Amino acid sequence: MPPSRFSSTETLQDHQAQMGVGSQYESESLRVKDTQLRASSYKRRGLGPHRGRLNIQSGVEDGDIYDGAWCARHRDKQQWLEIDALRPTGFTGVILQGRSSIWSWDVVHSYKVQLSNDSLVWKPCMNGTEEAIFEGNQDPETPVLSLFNSTVARYIRINPQTWYQNGTEGDICLRAEVLGCTLPDPNNLYPWQTEPPGSKDKLDFRHHNYKEMRKLMRSVNQACPDVTRIYSIGKSYKGLKLYVMEISDNPGKHELGEPEFRYVAGMHGNEVLGRELLLNLMQYLCQEYKRGDQRITHLIKETRIHLLPSLNPDGHEMAFKKGSELAGWALGRYTYEGIDLNHNFADLNSVMWTAIELETDRSKLINHYFPIPEMYTSEEAFVASETRAVIRWMQNIPFVLSANLHGGELVVTYPYDMTRDWAPREHTPTPDESFFRWLAAAYASTNQAMSNPNRRPCHNNDFLKYNNIINGADWHNVPGSMNDFSYLHTNCFEVTVELSCDKFPHASELPVEWENNRESLLVYMEQVHRGIKGVVRDKDTDHGIAGAVIEVEDIDHHIRSAAAGDYWRLLNPGEYRVTASADGYTPSSRTCHVMYEHHPTICDFRLTKLRKQRLTQVLKKGEKLRNNMQLRLRQLRNRKQRVAPKASNRRLDND
Template identity: 85%
Template sequence: MSVFSVFRTTMAVLGLHMVLLLSGSSVLISAADVDFDAASNAILSPFSGTTVKTTSDPTTSFTTRVNKTTTRPPAITKHLTEKDEEEEGPPEFECPPLGLESLRVKDNQLKASSYKRRGLGPHRGRLNIQSGIEDGDIYDGAWCAQYRDKNQWLEVDARRLTRFTGIILQGRSSIWSWDVVHTYKVQFSNDSVVWKPCMNGTKEAVFEGNQDTETPVLALFNVSTVARFIRINPQTWYQNGTQGDICLRAEVLGCPLPDPNNNYAWLTEPTESRDKLDFRHHNYMEMRKLMKLVHEECPDITRIYSIGKSYKGLKLYVMEISDNPGKHELGEPEFRYVAGMHGNEVLGRELVLNLMQYMCQEYKRENQRIVHLIKETRIHLLPSMNPDGYEIAYKKGSELAGWALGRFSYEGIDMNHNFADLNSVMWTAIELETDRSKLINHYFPIPEMYTSEEAFVASETRAVINWMQNIPFVLSANLHGGELVVTYPYDMTRDWAPREHTPTPDESFFRWLATAYASTNQVMSNPDRRPCHNKDFLRYNNIINGADWHNVPGSMNDFSYLHTNCFEVTVELSCDKFPHASELPTEWENNRESLLVYMEQVHRGIKGVIRDKDTEAGIADAIIKVEDIDHHIRSVADGDYWRLLNPGEYTVTVTAEGYLPSTRTCQVMYDYYPTICDFRLTKIPARKQKEVLPKGKLTKDLQLRLRQLRLRKLRVTTKAINQRRAAAAAKQVKKSVSGCPRWLCQNITPGRLFTGRLFAGTQLSCLDFAEPVVS
């Protein structure tokens, strides 16, 4: 049983206590945790089973609730232990968050007694809001009062009567300042004029705040109170001489009450989805059950398979949706969604699970859009690439996981920096080679150092690479959270600059892809929305070149583009990495159309089959070149290919080993179907092959054999590493290193590749992870 369960049980036994506050002749009594009985105009207390009468404060119109037989324990700040989390999972709050973190609470609902400057105004006092690199701009990481006294406050207007049950507090997000509130008081009001304090018996309650800047600290009120406004009033804070401001980030827990006269109902009530889906957070076991249920409901169009295991042995499950599951059909493109690369960015996971359910239901209802998509596309959905990290965040819950807990793999690896850096390989070759005709621009091989056992590559990353190599994906999206923007390759800057626009040869089509998602997303496309954290992506139409945002070496997007035929973008789905379950229906409505429209883009451009003119057999590994675009693709095993292109006219040339080149013009239309451009190649006469084949060049068969050998080596080393890690994990006792949890810091042998960097030391400490965390 968790501490939260113990706390709730204690309250149920002890019941409610009465707080009397005299204001002239009026009396305010704080509300208890109760339910309304509409028939009797009374309140039924779930704690005591007694009927509790309601009264009203004539001055402030507070609803009051009294239980005359029992009392409740004093206000307490609650903390979870690991044992509690393992037994009970995430905490369940009586009331959901109002939505400061998710931006459901608007800027004009937040007020403060004072603030230092615009960038530290009350609108910045939101849980988990992130500051920019530089302090002093308009995107600082907290509300900070101008003055240092006990009269400062942050006020939240719920815009309707709300039963407030608790507050979650954080310190200031900054790499330059250390500002936290240690203790605080809380007041309530219905008119923002007359305020009543939260009481602890006969004294005003004082709640514990933060000891560090990032850990969210929960305080539950011993008696819930019905009001419209709530204030957080800091009492003590970190001070070091002249340093130390009153700064905080917060979330408020509260249940909105029915109010037919509320003019703000359309703004404060969450959107209900018309789709009957399982809107809740699913841990590993629940995710498996849900996928199984979808498969049982639609066995003819679904298949569940695993692409590998996490470090802790959790399988990476994929749901395939196709009219012929388990088989690649000639001419049918392969599409994938990958979610949960960062375990604490959970919205993508839930959206992918919702998408499985939705497509199954709509297919059975004969929704022609969904039927066509399933019949013409082989769809692969990976809801959780980092299940170990997710389980860590899940046990803390949506409000208490913070900004980074669960982001990394169990080994402490950021998987979005863990793929082979093929960008550097490409740019180095360009700098050294004077004859550009000899340069390759696609299918870059994985460096030997990356495939060795000594390479510090996550087992999850290796599994996804094998998956990419085994299935001829055409289009993909990597679902993240913490912002509202779609980014496209390259993600890595050429000269390792912190940020610099670094386009691919397919820049225009990547912008098309990013726009297809962003323009159909209900939140991104809203011109009146506010920025999430420290960058206003509305100025970029909610799309941006990844490297122009921040440098990400070893990203999955870049690897997919340079090593396979697949184009991939990253979708940052929401400001809140871990939204509360009550917000999932709204998030599904925001993203449903975007998810479908983006999948449909796999049918844009040209496709066809490259055959031998004499035998009609498909030709694998033929190179498809589009004039004026310096990035080629290759045909797959049966000779079919897909080249994503914007509408327009293109000159396309196909070459293959042992065949004469073939060129034709292909016209791409604006419709959601590709232009068919088949090629039939003529073999080079045997006596001329020696003249045509350049000296020292490998034949096609030998090239394919070498690629197969490299893939086999990667699989063998992955298996050996997994076996060694499993054996070590079975013997190792749980411990902490340098004050950090084992999943974050561990011993690293010299020279191992770690999230894109080489550490020369033999041991990492928490300080090695002190750099800003970005997606």
């Protein structure tokens, strides 16, 4: 079969089905070690063969150890990049990219492929009687796939033949992925020991387009109708519904004292792992609940869980059509309108910091529930329909805790995401810094990939030295993020989880990624039961008070009670002085102790109406006054009668 170049109307999955290819070799993932990549030469450490992985991203500065490709030291046709598959493999194709750099334009226009079983004797891919020449890249970012007849070998080399030459400055630089299936070893007496890692959970491990996602969600709902409900929070620009799976022992109803939790995935449509993990999670929770698993049953009975697997379905459909690897780094990231949803929420950080700078009386400052500026809510505002839908969702449900699932790195970030002075990066903590670090560590420390001390960095940041957690603004400035908006406009604490180096891993990687993240997903949900919770009630009527302010001493961020008066305040273990207040009521304070156990401390409040408000309420209802209230009413009337003549005399004097 002659070499063929990828057609834009086909997907990588189509080619794999035709060729019998099981998967990419996954140099982009953590499964291929740096020692498996060799090269004829390289310019410096930051451009070594270990940087020749598909979609690897460079740092801002050229010249550091995290550059965006393998680049040969010499500019001749004897240069090569070699991949050692470690075992006999049926190779069938190569995907190529140029160099990731904001300063340089380096691409390979054509190349040869050579294969070997011992790394000594090499045989080229042939096109009839001649060595096959494969077409490379015309730009640095678009992945180009070339296919050839399946050839069994252990080693494969990519040998550039022509490249972009900017006068005398053009370098041989590339990023690559190879396609192939590892073959069973006939001499291996223990084949199960060399089987690729997977999962024992019986879940649907594959990529789902929009219709398939909807079908899977319906199947979960049909399997567990008593504890699940599917609803939509709105539509995308192209009219695709934003479906949510609710999992609770009373779906469709907020129960007094039960916290609301949400996972959101697919904000960037090409970061698909979060979408598939949430689909796996809803299947897993349903299966384990039916099986009677104690942990899962307790979680479902004590928590109202909301799973939104695809916030940007339009973007996902674009990336899905290209398939794993061929979507590149950015296709599908934005909405159909070209909006990055992670920069599209109202910038309440600037509103807060401007108020702090202008207001001299700090007692007049608010520190929570910042209103959305009018210019943002207008129909002319450049706000995506997906963003508006999520904001309504946040306002309608009293969420307590959330995580936003992304891809392309291995780290958990926490607010603030925006720097105060618009610096490119600067540590910008919230008043709840210590608890946000707890939340981030809860996910990162239980994630098998993140917590592996021997893993390599994904791209251009080594987050291992931070224990795989970082303040969002200390990584890079993100104005208008959902995390910051959630914290400043609602009661909900939210972090971002970067799940994998690979934004769009091959379907064969999904069982491994589920195993990496299953415990993390469960542990993080359980954190919603940290801290204190309770109900703020009217002392006389015993009715819940909506919108009561809950203030924790020495933490300059308050939260408010929900419509029924119940509240949840996430806190680290310790002793806290807590005050509840509401308009027309006398504030009440008490000391609350938070323990290490996975259940909150109950701190209820009963507020007494101020005398004037209580008297007005009784008279309005026509109720009988108590003796002390009758006395208070006579005192007020007598005072009014004494004041009235004096006021009248003053008016006469003025006339």
